[in-house]
Amino acid sequence: MEKMNTKRRIVLVPAPGQGHVTPMMQLGKLLDLKGFSITVVQGHFNQVSSSSQKFPGFQIVTIPESLQESEFERLGPIEFLLKLNKTSKASFKDCIGHLMVQHGNDIACIIYDEFMYFSEAAAKEFKLPSVVINTSSATNQACRTFLSKVNAEKFLANMEDPQAQDKVVENLHPLRYKELPVSDMGPVERVLDLCKDVVKERRAFAVIINTVSCLENSSLAWLDQELGIPVYPLGPLHITAPPPSSLREEDMSCIEWLNKQKPRSVIYISLGSVLSMKTKEVSEMALGLCDSNQPFLWVIRQGSEPLPEEVSKMVSEKGYIVKWAPQMEVLAHPAVGGFWSHCGWNSTLESVTEGVPMICRPFHGEQKLNAIYIESVWKIGIQIEGEVERGVVERAVKRLLVDEESASMRERALVLKEKVKASVRNGGSSYNALDEFVKYLEKVELSS
Numbered sequence: 001m002e003k004m005n006t007k008r009r010i011v012l013v014p015a016p017g018q019g020h021v022t023p024m025m026q027l028g029k030l031l032d033l034k035g036f037s038i039t040v041v042q043g044h045f046n047q048v049s050s051s052s053q054k055f056p057g058f059q060i061v062t063i064p065e066s067l068q069e070s071e072f073e074r075l076g077p078i079e080f081l082l083k084l085n086k087t088s089k090a091s092f093k094d095c096i097g098h099l100m101v102q103h104g105n106d107i108a109c110i111i112y113d114e115f116m117y118f119s120e121a122a123a124k125e126f127k128l129p130s131v132v133i134n135t136s137s138a139t140n141q142a143c144r145t146f147l148s149k150v151n152a153e154k155f156l157a158n159m160e161d162p163q164a165q166d167k168v169v170e171n172l173h174p175l176r177y178k179e180l181p182v183s184d185m186g187p188v189e190r191v192l193d194l195c196k197d198v199v200k201e202r203r204a205f206a207v208i209i210n211t212v213s214c215l216e217n218s219s220l221a222w223l224d225q226e227l228g229i230p231v232y233p234l235g236p237l238h239i240t241a242p243p244p245s246s247l248r249e250e251d252m253s254c255i256e257w258l259n260k261q262k263p264r265s266v267i268y269i270s271l272g273s274v275l276s277m278k279t280k281e282v283s284e285m286a287l288g289l290c291d292s293n294q295p296f297l298w299v300i301r302q303g304s305e306p307l308p309e310e311v312s313k314m315v316s317e318k319g320y321i322v323k324w325a326p327q328m329e330v331l332a333h334p335a336v337g338g339f340w341s342h343c344g345w346n347s348t349l350e351s352v353t354e355g356v357p358m359i360c361r362p363f364h365g366e367q368k369l370n371a372i373y374i375e376s377v378w379k380i381g382i383q384i385e386g387e388v389e390r391g392v393v394e395r396a397v398k399r400l401l402v403d404e405e406s407a408s409m410r411e412r413a414l415v416l417k418e419k420v421k422a423s424v425r426n427g428g429s430s431y432n433a434l435d436e437f438v439k440y441l442e443k444v445e446l447s448s
């Protein structure tokens, strides 16, 4: 690696949750390979230290948490984030102060998850460049930027008007107003407050997005124009660097079970690291899955509501249940033919990268955006809307794995897979974006 005279340490600030920690650590690995030293700042309930073996050489420091983990349950995600950002500024400034002393001021930049915008106060105080990473899609970032500018009163009034709701959002085709990611996470006013805070507090020099230009070309072009700072689509980060240790223990026995199944016959079901379903919906799903006669591998996380006994018995006869799966290995397994997903962005990228078509059952606004892209833009999946009921589940599984249309969906998924894999190879769009980002860091650092 060439020796440079510029500052080479980068401080990373991930947000809590596997879906946020994973891409941040992978970005760290990429920058490590480019010759930077990495410091990760974690909170107590955002422990990444279990990953230290996979990321040798990373310095991991813990700041005192200004909020207890139990507050997340009590406040809900939106209020939690708004409060966390108000209460974490001082401890993070202290932390950066110590790091500056420890590393002889050798810090090139702070890269923070867009929800950890308290980081800006320290960046400003110590005159350090900052860069934001968005771990969800470019389309979601575009929506948030759009929402940060709307008049809350007018927007709320429009939400009552079906005609206004059906209109396509200017320059964000195919999204309609009713699909903007504002619902389900908390009162709309507070979601808008968070969007405004995220954008208002931001003084970053650049934005990194865990996406690929072939997946979201138009949203990326929109962001380029709107943000007025460089936007770097570096994804999918999970194929450019190894995953950090899972925050939960992976049950590897499911791979042995998959080894015994026919090629492309299994439907894999996972709702990510945060969501839980109600018992009624899970029971209907279980019945529909059993009726479909396709084998299934189902992640039911610890702490989920228990299934009624007779359903549980049937499920364990026809499928395989784990508390946490090695998801990337599962999706790459030849026996897996489809993925029933909540459409978290990481799961979406992981499925696209393996060419696995999806059944989309999104919960939150941002997941709904991903579902729209999967179903209507890339056309590699189907969405289940409304009540989950056993007949609907059975039909969806058959459409995805058995019916005629499954072949064309799979074909499109395989074409997309190749494009995405090419993007991280020498000369591909994400490969080039990373090179540009590194050059940019060196330039910004020299001029700051």
Ligand SMILES: O=c1ccn([C@@H]2O[C@H](COP(=O)(O)OP(=O)(O)O[C@H]3O[C@H](CO)[C@@H](O)[C@H](O)[C@H]3O)[C@@H](O)[C@H]2O)c(=O)[nH]1
Residues within 6 Å of the ligand: 017, 018, 019, 020, 022, 135, 136, 246, 270, 271, 272, 273, 274, 275, 299, 323, 324, 325, 326, 327, 328, 343, 344, 345, 346, 347, 348, 350, 364, 366, 367
């Ligand atoms: O049994 C499992 C289940 C999940 N995973 C991994 O956990 C991650 C889950 O990430 P994601 O699919 O993005 O879901 P969430 O954990 O729900 O992620 C949150 O963060 C994402 C990125 O910002 C958002 O897109 C989501 O809506 C939000 O809920 C993925 O890397 C999976 O591979 C496993 O390894 N094993």
